[in-house]
Structure formats: C-alpha cells, structure tokens
Amino acid sequence: MTPKYDPEKCRQWIEGNIDIDFFRAICDPVRSELLIFLASSGELTIGEIAENFSQNRSVISRHLDYMNRFGAVKRRKVGREVFYQVDKQTIVTKFGTASENMKALLGQ
C-alpha cells in the first residue's frame, strides 16, 4: 500500500524550506575551499585569491561568480579590480533556517 504522495509537493517543500541552490554552490570541493579561504582572509581581489589556488584564474573567477549569484559571497568592483568576501549574514541565515526547517519537518 503506497501512500500516494506527490513528488511535486516534495519539490515545493524543498523550494520553500531549503535553498538547495545555495548549498549546491557551497558543497563543491573547490568552492567550499574558496569560501573557507575567504572566511579566514577577509576581502581580496580575484587575482590575490587565485594565487592561492592551483586552478586557472578564470576558473576561480567563475566559481566566485557562481557563489555570488547564490549569496555565499559578496562582490565589490573597484576600478578594474573585483573584490570578494564571504557574505556572513546570508551564510549563517541559510544554514540556520535549513537546520530549523529540517528539525521541524522531522520532528526531533
């Protein structure tokens, strides 16, 4: 006896309770390293960041842009340089609400 439950409703629940895109942006080997690196380094330009990673600068640029789109980092352009820093507020909030919602859903 299968409890007829709609996967569509699951998608909706997820959409409303966990920012999957944000977590996907975080849970990548390179991007998570970038995030922790920025968390401990403060605000840096793409060039400075890329110096500390093995990947090509263009690759780092793309990863940072990706994380910026989902709120994990903040971007600031000054002249021809682009600075990045972690978006503390957003990160803490996203983790916090996801955690709370999961707890509420699972009732523990």
Add this chain to the structure above:
Amino acid sequence: MTPKYDPEKCRQWIEGNIDIDFFRAICDPVRSELLIFLASSGELTIGEIAENFSQNRSVISRHLDYMNRFGAVKRRKVGREVFYQVDKQTIVTKFGTASENMKALLGQ
C-alpha cells in the same frame, strides 16, 4: 599583499566541521525529493518508492544506496525486500552541527 593562507588548511577545516559528502548527497534534485518523500511517507520498499518517481527503479535504488552511505537514510532488508526510511537523528545532527560551526567560524 596576500595573506599566505594554505588551502590545505581550508580542506582540513571543512573536513572537520562540515560533512560535505552528506550535503552533496542531499543537495541533488532527485535525492532531495526522495528524502522529503520518505520523510512524509515513513518506511517503504524500493519498489513502492520508485512507483512515485519517473526514474527507473534501478536509478532510485542507486540514489537510496548513495544516501544510505552518507547517513541520510536507513536501510533495512526483510526477505527479498529492502526498506528505506529517513535517518532523522543523523539529518538533524548534521544540519545542526554544520550550522553551529559555520556560525562559530563567521562569528555572527
């Protein structure tokens, strides 16, 4: 002036503070749906679960096995059937500690 910070240390921090593999297992479109589906349906066999998804049963089987390896669901074999249910404890704990550690790291 680049603050000489070692990406290796970042990897270590992540490894010790966030279970990236667990989150990667969760943050997949199909697997997150499976998880929420199970959360609201209780314990079901692979066949019953697969009936509610468009993917082939073998695909569902593999996704469940994947999540089981990282603690998101619990597996129980009875005869020729295999039952799955969410691992509430692990999920709540993983989200909770990740959230706490992030907050501690970012100091907010």
Add this chain to the structure above:
DNA sequence: TCAATTAGTGCATTAGTGTGCATATATGCT
C-alpha cells in the same frame, strides 16, 4: 526444483560540470 518477485550490477549513452587557453572587455596610466 522451478517459476515469480524484488533488488543489485554491468554497461553504454547522455547530460552536466569543471577546466584551461585564447580572446574580449573594462579600466587605469602615461
């Protein structure tokens, strides 16, 4: 033992993502 049922596995195909190079764009400086 044999057929039926349930789940797991091997394999080929497809889709998605990461990567680096070359080039384009934007900005600053002389």
Add this chain to the structure above:
DNA sequence: AGCATATATGCACACTAATGCACTAATTGA
C-alpha cells in the same frame, strides 16, 4: 591615443554523474 593590467567570456576538451536497459543474485512460494 596607446599600452598595461584585471577580469570576463567563448570555446573545446576532459571528467564526473545520472539514466535506462538488460542481466544477475537473492528470496519466496507452489
């Protein structure tokens, strides 16, 4: 304007992951 510097983008390639099909393994029941 002309050149140097910093970043972004187009493109091709490599690698990983998801998927479905066919087949195998395990278990049940007649």
